[in-house]
Amino acid sequence: MLRYVLRRLLTAIPTLFVxxxxxxxxxxxxxxxxxxxxxxxxxxxxxxxERVFHLDEPLWKQFLFYLQNLLRGDFGPSYNLPDFTxxxxxxxxxxxxxxxxxxxxxxxxxxxxxxxxxxxxNQNRGSDYAVVALATAGSxxxxxxxxxxxxxxxxxxxxxxxxxxxGGGAFVNKVGPVLTLMLPQLxxxxxxxxxxxxxxxxxxxxxxxxxxxxxxxxxxxxxxxRGAMLPIVSYAGPAAAALxxxxxxxxxxxxxxxxxxxFVDGALNRDYTLVMGTVVLIAIFTVLFNLIVDILYAVIDPxxxxx
Amino acid sequence: MNMNFKSWLxxxxxxxxxxxxxxxxxxxxxxxxxxxxxxxxxxxxxxxEADILRxxxxxxxxxxxxxEIIPGAAESWTISPDGKVYTxxxxxxxxxxxxxxxxxxDFVFAWxxxxxxxxxxxxxxxxxxxxxxxxxxxxxxxxxxxxxxxxDDSTFEVILNAPTPYFLEMLTHQATYPVSKANVEAKGAxxxxxxxxxxxxxxxxxxxxxxxxxxxxxxxxxxxxxNVKIDTVNFIPTEDRSTAMKRFEAGEIDSNNDxxxxxxxxxxxxxxxxxxxxPYLGTFYFAFKIPKAPWDNVKLRQAVSMxxxxxxxAEKVWQNSMIPAYSFVPPGISxxxxxxxxxxxxxxIDREDAAKKVLDDLGYGPDKPLKMEIRYNTSENNKNTxxxxxxxxxxxxxxxxxxxxxxKTHYGHLEQHGDFDVARAGWIADYKDPENFLALxxxxxxxxxxxxxxxxxxxxxxxxxxxxxxxxxxxxxxxAEAIGVARDLCVxxxxxxxxxxxVSSKLKGWEYNVMDRHPSRFLSKE
Numbered sequence: 013m014l015r016y017v018l019r020r021l022l023t024a025i026p027t028l029f030v031x032x033x034x035x036x037x038x039x040x041x042x043x044x045x046x047x048x049x050x051x052x053x054x055x056x057x058x059x060x061x062e063r064v065f066h067l068d069e070p071l072w073k074q075f076l077f078y079l080q081n082l083l084r085g086d087f088g089p090s091y092n093l094p095d096f097t098x099x100x101x102x103x104x105x106x107x108x109x110x111x112x113x114x115x116x117x118x119x120x121x122x123x124x125x126x127x128x129x130x131x132x133x134n135q136n137r138g139s140d141y142a143v144v145a146l147a148t149a150g151s152x153x154x155x156x157x158x159x160x161x162x163x164x165x166x167x168x169x170x171x172x173x174x175x176x177x178x179g180g181g182a183f184v185n186k187v188g189p190v191l192t193l194m195l196p197q198l199x200x201x202x203x204x205x206x207x208x209x210x211x212x213x214x215x216x217x218x219x220x221x222x223x224x225x226x227x228x229x230x231x232x233x234x235x236x237x238r239g240a241m242l243p244i245v246s247y248a249g250p251a252a253a254a255l256x257x258x259x260x261x262x263x264x265x266x267x268x269x270x271x272x273x274x275f276v277d278g279a280l281n282r283d284y285t286l287v288m289g290t291v292v293l294i295a296i297f298t299v300l301f302n303l304i305v306d307i308l309y310a311v312i313d314p315x316x317x318x319x
Numbered sequence: 320m321n322m323n324f325k326s327w328l329x330x331x332x333x334x335x336x337x338x339x340x341x342x343x344x345x346x347x348x349x350x351x352x353x354x355x356x357x358x359x360x361x362x363x364x365x366x367x368e369a370d371i372l373r374x375x376x377x378x379x380x381x382x383x384x385x386x387e388i389i390p391g392a393a394e395s396w397t398i399s400p401d402g403k404v405y406t407x408x409x410x411x412x413x414x415x416x417x418x419x420x421x422x423x424x425d426f427v428f429a430w431x432x433x434x435x436x437x438x439x440x441x442x443x444x445x446x447x448x449x450x451x452x453x454x455x456x457x458x459x460x461x462x463x464x465x466x467x468x469x470x471d472d473s474t475f476e477v478i479l480n481a482p483t484p485y486f487l488e489m490l491t492h493q494a495t496y497p498v499s500k501a502n503v504e505a506k507g508a509x510x511x512x513x514x515x516x517x518x519x520x521x522x523x524x525x526x527x528x529x530x531x532x533x534x535x536x537x538x539x540x541x542x543x544x545x546n547v548k549i550d551t552v553n554f555i556p557t558e559d560r561s562t563a564m565k566r567f568e569a570g571e572i573d574s575n576n577d578x579x580x581x582x583x584x585x586x587x588x589x590x591x592x593x594x595x596x597x598p599y600l601g602t603f604y605f606a607f608k609i610p611k612a613p614w615d616n617v618k619l620r621q622a623v624s625m626x627x628x629x630x631x632x633a634e635k636v637w638q639n640s641m642i643p644a645y646s647f648v649p650p651g652i653s654x655x656x657x658x659x660x661x662x663x664x665x666x667x668i669d670r671e672d673a674a675k676k677v678l679d680d681l682g683y684g685p686d687k688p689l690k691m692e693i694r695y696n697t698s699e700n701n702k703n704t705x706x707x708x709x710x711x712x713x714x715x716x717x718x719x720x721x722x723x724x725x726x727k728t729h730y731g732h733l734e735q736h737g738d739f740d741v742a743r744a745g746w747i748a749d750y751k752d753p754e755n756f757l758a759l760x761x762x763x764x765x766x767x768x769x770x771x772x773x774x775x776x777x778x779x780x781x782x783x784x785x786x787x788x789x790x791x792x793x794x795x796x797x798x799a800e801a802i803g804v805a806r807d808l809c810v811x812x813x814x815x816x817x818x819x820x821x822v823s824s825k826l827k828g829w830e831y832n833v834m835d836r837h838p839s840r841f842l843s844k845e
Contacts, residue, residue: 042727042728044725044729044732045727046727047441048729048730048734049727049730050696050745051365052765052766053441056453057439058765060436061441093357093529095359095512096529160565167565176562176566176571177555178528178531263530264562265559265561267557267558267559269528269529269531273530273558280727281727282727
């Protein structure tokens with residue numbers, strides 16, 4: 013198992029290299045640059061800026077320079093926010109995004125699984141239809157509709173929570189973003205769980221377990237759910253990577269300082285280093301969570317072995 | 320017993336509330352539509368940092384609540400008879416927030432730093448009137464050769480290339496603010512970080528969390544600290560305007576400098592005079608690609624301009640948050656006579672008839688329609704404006720197509736003189752002077768997207784620059800606008816910007832002005 017993990021981590025290195033290279037050059041294909049703006053710069057001043065940030069050098073040289081710094085863990089300075097290095101921005105932002113995304117996913121997994129199981133056990137009955145309806149609504153109502161509705165109702169009408177802001181990470185400030193981010197995930201998890209649970213409940217080994225006279229609880233939780241969890245686990249990996257690296261919509265509407273905004277703002281502002289930093293971070297998260305998924309597979313499914 | 324306890328509780332609570340009320344810090348949560356690029360005054364360029372830096376730093380001159388010039392770090396100054404040498408007497412006993420004195424050496428250091436190519440300050444050109452400044456920025460001379468001198472600790476002398484009547488006005492701009500020489504030299508690039516930043520304004524920096532807030536607190540070392548009523552200002556970036564309005568309603572922010580235009584009439588009904596809209600020194604314009612046929616024909620440019628119903632744009636598209644514009648320099652600069660296009664006074668129907676006639680004369684018609692592409696940077700309002708113009712020009716047989724790109728692509732394309740027919744742009748004044756607008760049409764200027772060149776225009780600007788007599792100078796500038804803008808449409812003015820503020824009725828001392836500048840030091844909160 014350990015050898016497998018090591019091998020997977022080693023193959024991540026060329027993967028990351030390809031991603032970094034592609035992202036670096038794709039970013040430069042986009043027209044305009046970090047110093048084009050509504051108030052155009054005098055060419056002399058623009059040239060000075062480009063010199064300070066080494067943007068006047070040949071592209072291959074800039075690329076080697078970037079790789080060199082990256083290996084030392086230095087993401088470089090942000091062009092549009094020169095007071096901060098990209099590393100500082102990602103570190104501060106990740107603390108926020110990972111919390112919001114982490115809680116959202118955790119809640120979605122707990123409640124989504126529960127709802128899915130309830131629906132599967134009551135297939136084609138009232139509670140099943142209710143879960144299916146909720147799941148459909150949850151995945152069709154976009155977050156940019158849910159978030160303002162939450163603000164209007166819970167913040168402006170009931171005054172339970174603030175409209176926006178991070179408030180230094182206060183509990184009340186997290187509720188809106190977490191719930192908004194959770195809802196679509198909850199819907200997906202519930203739907204996935206319902207489907208795989210129905211399938212699992214019809215499997216031969218479940219019939220055998222029932223024939224052996226095991227209690228309902230043992231049959232459902234120990235035997236049926238274990239098998240039914242596999243699609244959830246494979247969904248949760250990439251979902252965790254996506255959620256913990258921030259959501260631009262939720263962060264913008266609730267005005268919280270996560271990293272989801274950096275990706276979009278960075279790309280729009282041609283803040284090359286910021287975009288690269290975000291890409292590297294998302295890539296690392298994706299590789300890491302996929303690895304965790306594969307390990308969990310081996311734990312849950314006795315048929316999967318990596319040695 | 321129970322009763323006693325209750326009254327004791329009520330009494331104590333009131334006592335506590337009263338006590339905290341009396342000594343409570345006054346906090347102003349100030350919405351700002353974007354985060355600043357930097358808190359290094361020499362590296363900034365946008366209006367988003369201007370309000371913050373104005374609270375942190377004090378330039379040689381500064382503006383009062385109505386944006387009129389008042390002495391800042393300099394308590395007085397003298398100007399030589401030829402208008403080229405300014406001698407500033409710094410405020411006696413003025414201190415940096417770390418307690419060290421503000422000296423003329425700090426100003427010399429700061430100004431050399433602004434123009435130094437190694438700083439790459441975007442607003443280095445604000446100091447271009449100073450001797451050798453432009454050559455230093457271009458790397459042709461050393462920063463030490465700049466025309467600035469510390470005569471003694473409290474006397475700062477500046478030598479200009481030419482008399483520059485708006486120089487004192489320019490000194491209110493953040494690019495000319497001083498920085499503490501000792502502090503910058505000790506901390507290097509990190510001097511802007513909270514805890515490191517030393518400032519000489521009414522406030523000092525306490526916290527900066529990007530996309531979250533910037534907290535500044537009252538500076539006890541500020542010379543006028545006794546009159547500063549707000550203890551803490553939190554600048555809160557409000558990128559999403561709808562959320563900002565909700566946060567305002569919930570009392571989470573006390574003001575914001577942007578309003579969702581599309582909701583304006585509803586918001587006015589709801590918030591009354593807390594919504595403030597008024598003229599602002601900025602112009603939204605389109606530029607024709609003048610060297611390219613058929614746009615080289617000034618009659619055709621004028622015809623298109625006449626056919627655009629600016630009243631409709633202002634009223635319907637911008638909900639009266641903008642004002643129809645017929646000149647590039649907005650009204651509101653004292654001593655300057657704005658020169659509008661000659662159809663400014665005509666009715667829209669007459670303008671359309673005149674435009675139609677020009678198009679007929681030039682041979683455009685159903686068989687040979689005029690084709691025009693409007694290029695604009697992505698934004699809801701820009702799109703709506705372009706679409707409205709497309710509709711307005713259709714009856715005249717002008718086939719308008721639209722092309723939108725993101726801001727960086729748009730301006731990158733314009734700066735590299737890429738191909739286009741008509742392109743959207745805007746200009747907001749850095750300082751209250753017509754020259755700040757008119758320089759955009761000077762031959763070879765980077766922002767001259769239309770690539771307009773006219774010798775007479777350039778000569779008039781040069782004449783204004785060399786003139787020591789303010790009224791003669793304003794006359795030359797006004798004449799330049801009559802030629803370059805009104806006659807030749809080096810830019811096609813569409814709308815003057817309006818400021819759009821929402822300001823809580825709890826805030827007092829918010830005075831409206833065309834620069835839309837509101838230093839926190841003059842405000843108070845109930």
